[in-house]
Amino acid sequence: MERASRHADTCSEASSVGTMRSQGSKPLKLAEAKPPQLETALRARPSRVKSTQELELEELEKAPKFKAKPLNKKILESKGDIGVFAHPKAQATEPKEFHFRTDDRLGPPAVADLLDKLSLYSESSSYHDKKDMPRLTIPNPFNLHTDERGHDKERQLEAQLLQKKLEEEKARKFKANPYPYTTDYPVVPPKPEPKPCTRAEGFQLESLVRHEVEQQRLMEERERMEREEAQRRIVRAQPILKEDPIPLPQKERKPLTEVQQFELHVDERAVQRSEFDNKVKEKEITYKRLREENEFAQKIEEEKALKQLRRTLVPQARPLPKFDRPFRPQRSKKQVTRPKSPQLQVNERGARRHPFMR
Numbered sequence: 001m002e003r004a005s006r007h008a009d010t011c012s013e014a015s016s017v018g019t020m021r022s023q024g025s026k027p028l029k030l031a032e033a034k035p036p037q038l039e040t041a042l043r044a045r046p047s048r049v050k051s052t053q054e055l056e057l058e059e060l061e062k063a064p065k066f067k068a069k070p071l072n073k074k075i076l077e078s079k080g081d082i083g084v085f086a087h088p089k090a091q092a093t094e095p096k097e098f099h100f101r102t103d104d105r106l107g108p109p110a111v112a113d114l115l116d117k118l119s120l121y122s123e124s125s126s127y128h129d130k131k132d133m134p135r136l137t138i139p140n141p142f143n144l145h146t147d148e149r150g151h152d153k154e155r156q157l158e159a160q161l162l163q164k165k166l167e168e169e170k171a172r173k174f175k176a177n178p179y180p181y182t183t184d185y186p187v188v189p190p191k192p193e194p195k196p197c198t199r200a201e202g203f204q205l206e207s208l209v210r211h212e213v214e215q216q217r218l219m220e221e222r223e224r225m226e227r228e229e230a231q232r233r234i235v236r237a238q239p240i241l242k243e244d245p246i247p248l249p250q251k252e253r254k255p256l257t258e259v260q261q262f263e264l265h266v267d268e269r270a271v272q273r274s275e276f277d278n279k280v281k282e283k284e285i286t287y288k289r290l291r292e293e294n295e296f297a298q299k300i301e302e303e304k305a306l307k308q309l310r311r312t313l314v315p316q317a318r319p320l321p322k323f324d325r326p327f328r329p330q331r332s333k334k335q336v337t338r339p340k341s342p343q344l345q346v347n348e349r350g351a352r353r354h355p356f357m358r
Contacts, residue, residue: 052341 050058 049339055338055340
């Protein structure tokens with residue numbers, strides 16, 4: 001950064017002049033990237049392979065062109081027989097009266113109702129006809145506790161707002177202090193009583209209390225150990241024993257133990273192992289001798305069979321090839337392979353990173 005700042009100081013004047021000239025001449029534009037014109041491109045042979053764009057254009061030209069047929073007007077005029085299927089219009093729903101279980105549980109009408117019906121102007125319709133007549137349902141409002149709580153909450157909120165409004169109106173009204181009764185002598189407020197000075201008291205921390213208790217315990221432990229050490233340092237003579245408290249047993253007169261030679265099983269196992277090893281060696285020697293004899297006899301038999309085969313063999317010449325059907329190379333009927341450009345993700349990433357380079 002220091003080297004860059006020094007370089008900027010030295011080149012500030014030249015850069016400012018250059019920028020002023022360039023701004024006065026013509027506005028700045030983004031530089032367009034152009035491919036380099038190399039002489040190797042002129043010397044190179046023209047490519048005979050067609051590009052992907054040319055191949056796509058050829059395929060589009062070869063593809064058959066789509067042409068729509070004219071619309072048959074009978075399809076729209078038909079009732080679903082030709083072309084588009086006509087959906088039948090659904091019939092209107094006819095409402096029916098609800099049949100509640102309560103009507104069945106009520107049972108036949110009471111005697112009082114029948115007496116009321118006995119009049120001169122009796123209606124032609126019977127009880128069953130009146131029963132089938134629809135009755136109007138009178139809705140009753142629900143008495144919910146939530147509504148009551150909501151009304152109480154609204155009343156409390158209105159009371160709070162009213163109280164707050166009254167306090168604000170009262171605070172807006174100006175009320176001056178009363179004028180003193182006399183101006184001859186100024187009113188001096190009484191001197192307040194002196195208060196005692198504040199005495200600082202130490203904090204009663206639990207950590208200090210625990211520290212004091214621990215120090216007290218350590219001092220008591222140290223004193224106890226000192227007392228025990230002092231008691232151990234006091235010299236006390238032991239009493240003289242007149243009788244032997246622990247009687248010693250009398251020595252028995254037994255003959256000495258005779259030492260005998262050890263008989264170990266290792267020696268016996270070693271002799272048995274040596275005998276076993278000798279038997280294994282003898283068996284291996286016999287097997288080896290029999291194998292060599294068998295190989296020698298097999299070799300002699302093979303030599304005899306080979307001699308007998310050589311005597312019986314008759315040399316035969318190889319047959320001549322047939323030249324009536326000579327090989328004639330023909331041209332292949334397969335089409336020429338057309339190379340295609342691979343669709344790499346590198347080109348797409350480069351186009352996204354440098355959109356102005358196109």
